[in-house]
Amino acid sequence: MSLSQDDVKKVSLLSRLLLTEEELTTMTEQMSDIVGYVEQLNELDTTDVEPMAHAVEQFNVFAADERAPSLSRDEALANAPKRDDECFRVPAVLGE
Amino acid sequence: MSESLYEIVIGLEVHVQLATQTKLFCRCSTQYGAPPNTQTCPVCLAMPGSLPVMNRTAFQLGLKTACALNLQIPNFTKWDRKNYYYPDLPKGYQISQYDLPMSQDGFLLITDPKGQFEPRKVGIIRAHLEEDAGKSMHDEAAGKADSRIDLNRTGTPLLEIVSEPDMRSPLEAKAYLTELKLILEYLGVSDCNMQEGSLRVDANVNLHLQTPEGKVATPIVEIKNMNSFRAVERAIAFEAERQYEVWLETKQKIGDVAKQTRGWDDQAQVTRAQRYKEESSDYRYFPEPDLAPVTTTDEEIAAVKAELGELPRQIRDRLEAQYKIPAYDADVIVNQGQTTVNYYETLAKNSGDGKLASNWVQQEVLRVLKERSLEIDAFPISTERLAELVKAVAGKEIDGTRAKDVFAEMLDSGKSAPEVMKEMGIEKVDDSELENLCRELLEANPKVLADLKEGTHKAVGALIGQAKKKNPNIDPGTFRQMCIDMSAKM
Ligand SMILES: [Zn+2]
Numbered sequence: 363m364s365l366s367q368d369d370v371k372k373v374s375l376l377s378r379l380l381l382t383e384e385e386l387t388t389m390t391e392q393m394s395d396i397v398g399y400v401e402q403l404n405e406l407d408t409t410d411v412e413p414m415a416h417a418v419e420q421f422n423v424f425a426a427d428e429r430a431p432s433l434s435r436d437e438a439l440a441n442a443p444k445r446d447d448e449c450f451r452v453p454a455v456l457g458e
Numbered sequence: 459m460s461e462s463l464y465e466i467v468i469g470l471e472v473h474v475q476l477a478t479q480t481k482l483f484c485r486c487s488t489q490y491g492a493p494p495n496t497q498t499c500p501v502c503l504a505m506p507g508s509l510p511v512m513n514r515t516a517f518q519l520g521l522k523t524a525c526a527l528n529l530q531i532p533n534f535t536k537w538d539r540k541n542y543y544y545p546d547l548p549k550g551y552q553i554s555q556y557d558l559p560m561s562q563d564g565f566l567l568i569t570d571p572k573g574q575f576e577p578r579k580v581g582i583i584r585a586h587l588e589e590d591a592g593k594s595m596h597d598e599a600a601g602k603a604d605s606r607i608d609l610n611r612t613g614t615p616l617l618e619i620v621s622e623p624d625m626r627s628p629l630e631a632k633a634y635l636t637e638l639k640l641i642l643e644y645l646g647v648s649d650c651n652m653q654e655g656s657l658r659v660d661a662n663v664n665l666h667l668q669t670p671e672g673k674v675a676t677p678i679v680e681i682k683n684m685n686s687f688r689a690v691e692r693a694i695a696f697e698a699e700r701q702y703e704v705w706l707e708t709k710q711k712i713g714d715v716a717k718q719t720r721g722w723d724d725q726a727q728v729t730r731a732q733r734y735k736e737e738s739s740d741y742r743y744f745p746e747p748d749l750a751p752v753t754t755t756d757e758e759i760a761a762v763k764a765e766l767g768e769l770p771r772q773i774r775d776r777l778e779a780q781y782k783i784p785a786y787d788a789d790v791i792v793n794q795g796q797t798t799v800n801y802y803e804t805l806a807k808n809s810g811d812g813k814l815a816s817n818w819v820q821q822e823v824l825r826v827l828k829e830r831s832l833e834i835d836a837f838p839i840s841t842e843r844l845a846e847l848v849k850a851v852a853g854k855e856i857d858g859t860r861a862k863d864v865f866a867e868m869l870d871s872g873k874s875a876p877e878v879m880k881e882m883g884i885e886k887v888d889d890s891e892l893e894n895l896c897r898e899l900l901e902a903n904p905k906v907l908a909d910l911k912e913g914t915h916k917a918v919g920a921l922i923g924q925a926k927k928k929n930p931n932i933d934p935g936t937f938r939q940m941c942i943d944m945s946a947k948m
Contacts, residue, residue, distance in 0.1 A: 415751050416750060422750065422753060424512050425485065425513060427514060429480050433498055438503060448606070451606055453604065454596065
């Protein structure tokens with residue numbers, strides 16, 4: 363299966379990426395290659411194989427509901443491209 | 459006017475914050491009201507390499523709620539990533555549940571003791587466990603066009619409870635929400651505080667119309683931004699009228715246009731179209747690889763069910779049967795919460811008169827609580843003391859009107875009922891004394907006597923006032939009956 367330019371356009375829109383025509387062509391080729399590579403898995407006969415929801419056979423990993431220290435605000439905001447004394451700052455978000 | 463022209467079809471989505479100490483996937487506190495960005499860690503900030511681990515209590519509270527809502531609990535459940543970009547969602551996806559939710563296919567029974575709608579079994583499609591997003595605030599300061607983001611709430615455990623589109627009026631929607639909230643409160647799984655965002659409601663509304671071409675449905679509108687149950691009721695009523703107007707104008711049917719989201723403006727009492735987010739409905743769900751699925755055995759589910767305790771509907775039925783009170787009374791008491799039920803039950807037992815105890819709780823206790831903005835635990839008169847008064851009323855030692863004076867005095871002075879009654883000179887009038895008074899007044903009022911003999915019982919009313927003047931302690935009901943009985947023999 364190969365991806366169309368429209369598929370890639372849609373995915374880039376959902377990912378909030380603006381691609382040039384040139385990038386779109388490159389991405390379409392590269393993403394088709396990736397999907398094609400993964401598609402090899404379809405060659406396996408999985409008729410009697412129980413589907414898995416998880417890559418590791420592991421269930422019921424829980425933690426107790428007990429508080430642990432959080433980061434300080436300065437640590438939390440340390441990587442923010444833009445911040446003020448209390449909050450992350452981002453371009454205006456309109457509506458809810 | 460248009461009620462008969464269409465049927466309103468309502469489905470509700472409720473997000474309820476579960477009462478845990480910590481977040482769903484990390485151990486940051488969920489305490490409300492902390493200063494911005496002081497309750498975060500690498501997990502809820504979406505730092506690379508961090509690993510979410512499921513909060514056991516959150517899952518248990520979810521199970522408990524699911525059992526109470528008659529939902530089926532599968533033995534296997536998993537979580538999925540719901541992908542979308544928004545500044546208050548640091549990971550770029552929300553961990554939610556898609557195709558294998560922790561519970562599905564339940565129902566909630568709603569009834570109205572006033573009979574404004576027929577009892578209805580509202581289907582519940584599913585209840586699943588997911589994480590909350592952060593909070594974005596628009597900076598009002600002049601010249602600053604930024605939004606400010608507080609991530610304290612990010613990762614808080616939410617149970618999303620999705621109903622079938624089974625409700626047919628704003629009143630039914632309100633009843634569903636009221637009963638749901640009551641169940642959650644009885645279970646203790648959430649504080650349900652709408653102001654603090656612990657309980658949020660979205661409504662899906664459309665109309666079914668009868669036309670000459672057959673039954674048609676209008677496009678579904680999702681209403682958001684409703685901050686109280688009252689707002690939900692009004693928003694749905696407004697939306698129904700609006701959709702009907704739009705239908706008359708455009709004849710647009712379901713499927714003709716995309717599902718619209720409208721926000722409720724409580725000030726203006728209208729719904730307004732919200733900006734349409736292009737492609738926003740394509741969430742590209744896929745299984746969350748960082749979280750292990752959860753299995754639940756039938757024994758575990760049975761154990762949760764066994765520990766549920768009495769739910770509101772069961773308590774209503776029991777109070778009705780046990781204390782011989784009408785459904786309406788039981789409804790009022792149970793809707794006040796567990797503490798009021800406990801207060802009522804102790805009062806009913808100690809006073810020995812369930813109906814009278816119910817009247818006193820509804821009319822006096824709840825009134826005072828409301829006037830003084832008190833919780834029932836803080837009510838100044840203990841059940842034991844109030845029971846003494848209710849018992850006195852039940853035993854006709856004091857009439858209802860004077861009992862209310864005693865009640866008022868007890869409330870302010872902290873004295874017991876016998877003390878106050880003694881101070882006010884209230885004591886039971888013995889039968890011979892009452893008989894004498896009766897005879898005396900009947901003989902002095904031949905016109906009343908004649909009327910009574912003819913069967914005009916209301917004539918006795920004229921004597922009650924006179925009797926009370928002579929002896930304020932008489933019980934008007936007993937006196938009235940005695941006059942009627944005596945007149946027949948005179
Ligand atoms: Zn955290």
